[in-house]
Amino acid sequence: MRQQPAPKDPSELDAIETREWLDSLDYVLQAGGPVKVARLLRALTIHARQNGGKLPFTANTPYINTIPVDEEAQIPGDFDIERRIKSLVRWNALAMVVRANKAEEGIGGHISTYASAATLYEVAFNHFFRGPDANGDGDIVFFQGHAAPGIYARAYLEGRLDERHLENFRRELSPGGGLSSYPHPYLMPDFWQFPSVSMGLAPIMSIYQARFNRYLESRGFLTAEQPKVWCFVGDGEMDEPEAQGALSLAGRENLDNLIWVVNCNLQRLDGPVRGNGKIIQELESIFRGAGWNVIKVVWGSDWDPLLAADENGLLVKRMEEAVDGDYQKYSVEPGSYTRKHFFGKDPALLEMVNHLTDDQIRKLLRGGHDPKKVYAAYRAAVTHRGHPTVVLAKTVKGYGLGEAGEGRNITHQQKKLNERELREFRTRFDIPLADEEVVETPFYRPPLDSPETQYVLERRKELGGFVPERKVTASQLALPDQSHYTEFFKGSTQHAMSTTSAMVRLLTKLLRHEEIGKRIVPIIPDEARTFGMDALFRQIGIYSPKGQLYEPVDRETLLYYHEAKDGQILEEGITEAGAMSSFIAAGTAYANLGIQMIPFYFYYSMFGFQRIGDLMWAAGDIKCKGFLLGATAGRTTLNGEGLQHQDGHSHILASAIPTLLTYDPAFAYEIAVIVRDGLRRLYGDGEELFYYLTLYNENYEMPEMPSNVEEGILKGLYKFKPADKGKTHKAHILGSGPLLREALRAQQILAEQFDVSADVWSATSYKLLRGDALNVKRWNMLHPLAAQKKSYLEAVLQNEEGVFVAVSDYMKMVPDQVAPWIPGGLMSLGTDGFGRSDTRPTLRRFFEVDAESIAVATLYALYQKGALPAQAVDAAIRKLGIDPEKSSPFYL
Ligand SMILES: Cc1ncc(C[n+]2csc(CCOP(=O)(O)OP(=O)(O)O)c2C)c(N)n1
Ligand SMILES: [Mg+2]
Numbered sequence: 001m002r003q004q005p006a007p008k009d010p011s012e013l014d015a016i017e018t019r020e021w022l023d024s025l026d027y028v029l030q031a032g033g034p035v036k037v038a039r040l041l042r043a044l045t046i047h048a049r050q051n052g053g054k055l056p057f058t059a060n061t062p063y064i065n066t067i068p069v070d071e072e073a074q075i076p077g078d079f080d081i082e083r084r085i086k087s088l089v090r091w092n093a094l095a096m097v098v099r100a101n102k103a104e105e106g107i108g109g110h111i112s113t114y115a116s117a118a119t120l121y122e123v124a125f126n127h128f129f130r131g132p133d134a135n136g137d138g139d140i141v142f143f144q145g146h147a148a149p150g151i152y153a154r155a156y157l158e159g160r161l162d163e164r165h166l167e168n169f170r171r172e173l174s175p176g177g178g179l180s181s182y183p184h185p186y187l188m189p190d191f192w193q194f195p196s197v198s199m200g201l202a203p204i205m206s207i208y209q210a211r212f213n214r215y216l217e218s219r220g221f222l223t224a225e226q227p228k229v230w231c232f233v234g235d236g237e238m239d240e241p242e243a244q245g246a247l248s249l250a251g252r253e254n255l256d257n258l259i260w261v262v263n264c265n266l267q268r269l270d271g272p273v274r275g276n277g278k279i280i281q282e283l284e285s286i287f288r289g290a291g292w293n294v295i296k297v298v299w300g301s302d303w304d305p306l307l308a309a310d311e312n313g314l315l316v317k318r319m320e321e322a323v324d325g326d327y328q329k330y331s332v333e334p335g336s337y338t339r340k341h342f343f344g345k346d347p348a349l350l351e352m353v354n355h356l357t358d359d360q361i362r363k364l365l366r367g368g369h370d371p372k373k374v375y376a377a378y379r380a381a382v383t384h385r386g387h388p389t390v391v392l393a394k395t396v397k398g399y400g401l402g403e404a405g406e407g408r409n410i411t412h413q414q415k416k417l418n419e420r421e422l423r424e425f426r427t428r429f430d431i432p433l434a435d436e437e438v439v440e441t442p443f444y445r446p447p448l449d450s451p452e453t454q455y456v457l458e459r460r461k462e463l464g465g466f467v468p469e470r471k472v473t474a475s476q477l478a479l480p481d482q483s484h485y486t487e488f489f490k491g492s493t494q495h496a497m498s499t500t501s502a503m504v505r506l507l508t509k510l511l512r513h514e515e516i517g518k519r520i521v522p523i524i525p526d527e528a529r530t531f532g533m534d535a536l537f538r539q540i541g542i543y544s545p546k547g548q549l550y551e552p553v554d555r556e557t558l559l560y561y562h563e564a565k566d567g568q569i570l571e572e573g574i575t576e577a578g579a580m581s582s583f584i585a586a587g588t589a590y591a592n593l594g595i596q597m598i599p600f601y602f603y604y605s606m607f608g609f610q611r612i613g614d615l616m617w618a619a620g621d622i623k624c625k626g627f628l629l630g631a632t633a634g635r636t637t638l639n640g641e642g643l644q645h646q647d648g649h650s651h652i653l654a655s656a657i658p659t660l661l662t663y664d665p666a667f668a669y670e671i672a673v674i675v676r677d678g679l680r681r682l683y684g685d686g687e688e689l690f691y692y693l694t695l696y697n698e699n700y701e702m703p704e705m706p707s708n709v710e711e712g713i714l715k716g717l718y719k720f721k722p723a724d725k726g727k728t729h730k731a732h733i734l735g736s737g738p739l740l741r742e743a744l745r746a747q748q749i750l751a752e753q754f755d756v757s758a759d760v761w762s763a764t765s766y767k768l769l770r771g772d773a774l775n776v777k778r779w780n781m782l783h784p785l786a787a788q789k790k791s792y793l794e795a796v797l798q799n800e801e802g803v804f805v806a807v808s809d810y811m812k813m814v815p816d817q818v819a820p821w822i823p824g825g826l827m828s829l830g831t832d833g834f835g836r837s838d839t840r841p842t843l844r845r846f847f848e849v850d851a852e853s854i855a856v857a858t859l860y861a862l863y864q865k866g867a868l869p870a871q872a873v874d875a876a877i878r879k880l881g882i883d884p885e886k887s888s889p890f891y892l
Contacts, residue, residue: 028040066296073375085455095441110149131466132466132467145197163443250290251387338362369399404417470591473594523583526573542569576608584619617656646835648830661678717763723750731858734804859876
């Protein structure tokens, strides 16, 4: 009898079984190729699931490079010279920060971020970023804000910046100018295109930029090859909600014109991003789940032979079990430490690195520092079709700084290096400076005819010019004539309407205009019906790259929900941040794509500056043009919605943005005058500003425009309705928005019951009045011997007598900002405090902004001036039914 082979132990059986499956798979791979393998695995998965096999969910792939070595595109060009160029950029970026902080202690700047990202940028500069003169449009690049020193240092090598610029990094007010701390188009309008340092904004802006480029293509504005949109993001930055919030849009709309590079240096400011986990793996699953093409660049070429020898997967297993905190440690410790703690976990692993010295182990490159790997990833990214791509590149923060900061928790803040550290850095990167020179950290640029400079220039020439560069090439537009506005000047005395409907009506008219109609980009985050804009759905269509694949439920109606490839409306869904990013993409197309587009972004005014104020600030920095329309405005006019909806302060928040023109109009004709002038200034004269108008949902008759008020509307104040003369007392009531009508009612009460002539003024913009008054005051102060000027406000009020009261549906601080220039001071009424849901009259009484409250305030102001006795005020309070003991709305 033949003897049975001895039963094997279970782990051995396991290994044999695994080997057999893998051998079969290898066979299929060889014979049938990867597509067949994928099909087979899918079938196996389904079979297993159907038969009770519980497969754990994972959106991850192994912790190794996504692109197999034999599929890597080979990097062209001169490897050595590119390394020397990169080293010079590294040096100058470092020198810029060190010198600035030597000259001015505490001026700041970052060394370690660019140090980790140098290869990621240099490979792109030498091989990928297309400049503005490339075939088609140049690429659009969002640089990681605090990597700016590296971008300046490269521009210096390119001869675009000189030593004086670099010397004055972060000292912009030096004679002759300097370099802004971070990318700020407002401060360096010929250089930077995108403000990016407030973390999370660049990522979301880049997604909507890529999407807007598609929109422009669909609507026939972009005809050449689509530019790529690149966005460089920090791994710490990825925790910002804005950074992750729109990933699925990019996946859903197949934005293969979008490439993100996440610099996974495993650290943020304070310490590790995910010390106890793996940021690359975490991000991979998030991006894959959102439909992105993920390319991981984890390991440099030095690891290739080790991974090739890793037949039983021990190395990959070890790579996966070590956490980011471990990897950070390996980057600061000597090779002996990594040998012991990383490879030493398993004797077989230790053996794999027997042939390497400790020094060689220490220098095993991470993927993001290896130009070959980075090139292969970018090449795969630019050629990938059907999905946006993210390159997750593993790097070391502060790479090259050695003990001065490489991989250390303090590295983000490191701004100085001592002599020894500088020398080490110099030696490590072969900077041609002698020991005694290094101490001074001079900038170093090889001569124009050096091979390095020539190479840099030749590469950029080949790729279509320098990046970044901001150039306004779009020509101004022919604008609608007067006839488009006359309807609004005439008023609507037959029927009531709100300022929101007036604006929508005006927009509808402008959309029909031959020249600007198609350039208008209506943007709405799921509130079109609220604002009465749903008629536009059918009229101009909602943009969708897929058209409309279904029959809408309301197809039979005239105004059905109509999606189309060339739709004009950007119906964003419930994402104010996304909608604002679209606004920015549209409002900067004049500078970044050479196309004038005119965004009109309608939103709930409460969910604007309060919710996404940082994007609005960025819109100022980026020189965005267009119209922000804060609808359902006013703490008492939007009455039923309560505390989280009723906006009584967006005008305060908006007042902080220098290039924003804010208006709180009351009537249709005011809106028409403001928008007409806005179009002229932005698209006729090319001014780089934007507008904020609050729009309300209260219906009332729109009056005809009085004569000679247009200047006043635009500058912020004009007399709307003078009082009948002949009363004993004189007053002025400044009203804004729908509260102007309470002012008119107060005018009547005061005249009929209290012997007061009160002129009613429409205050359209306290911000503009104040800006003008401040400027004039400043000029007068600095020119005390010259004839003193008068601001617009002072000029229009100089001959007015009596007391001044202001009322709006906003906080008292809004009118208070002009109080110093009002003769005799200003009594402001407003809606300070949290909102409530109730009827408009009840709310206006509660906030003390109704006609009766205005009348009492006016009489009190007259009493304060000595024109009336206190008893008169007291009598009025009772007569008008105001409860003097009612609680204050301010902080309740
Ligand atoms: C909204 C916002 N919050 C905080 C900061 C301050 N800040 C600047 S850089 C930084 C750390 C960035 O870490 P990471 O994104 O990983 O970039 P790295 O420097 O590591 O490449 C922080 C907190 C900021 N610029 N913006
Ligand atoms: Mg980081």
